[in-house]
Amino acid sequence: MPVLTQTVKNRLSTILSVFSALVFLQTLFFKFTGQDESVHIFSTLGIEPWGRIGTGSVEFFVAALLIFPASRFVGALVGFGLMIGAVLSHLLFLGIVVDDDGGLLFAMAVSVLISCIIILNLEWDHRPPT
Template identity: 45%
Template sequence: MKSSKVSWIFRVIAAVILLQTLYFKFTGAQESIYIFTTLGIEPYGRFAAGIVELIASILILIPRTTLLGSLIGLGVMAGAIVSHLFVLGIVVQNDGGALFILAVITFLCCAILVWQNKNAIPNLLKLKF
């Protein structure tokens, strides 16, 4: 798919949200530590999530790899949303639900990007060496 302005808007929104949370994950912000401790995967889960989100955001911004990055982003955000709904709650440490809302926005942007690039899905299955 050709890169349209609308597609770039969704790419930038998803990538910026994913990238801005990295600071908190990698510096050990108290809220991040609380979240991943509550999930029982602190500190390794926090660092792994950060690395996966970094990779997803980079792939989303590269037109040729947008589909792959968006699929990774969908998976990560699905995990975040499920964690909020069943373990953490919508509001985490009086954030007013901001983290949950950002996860939903990122999930929706990634879903739209996957839909826009759905014709490239068969190409993901082809291995080229």
């Protein structure tokens, strides 16, 4: 198995962090403005409106953490938790396709989940001390 140099790890971590942060930030408009699809999702889960607004607030916080290298590990860890919740919500309650989106929301959740897992692996040596 090839060993990645620290430079490659840093670049890959940055790319995946920016991607994940952009996905988190992109969904904020839908959550904070009460778009029909977002309200439907959180109503189905039985946590509308506080779950929608609370999740959006945490996603904003995670996006900010992912942007800065010093906080990237914590951002990826919290993002991992959020995306586990999103993926499980789709699989257990919502279905893969929501409001005829062709599975786009589910695919975005899975891609951010995978990105967060990779970031955690790449940033393991930079995690906060315990």
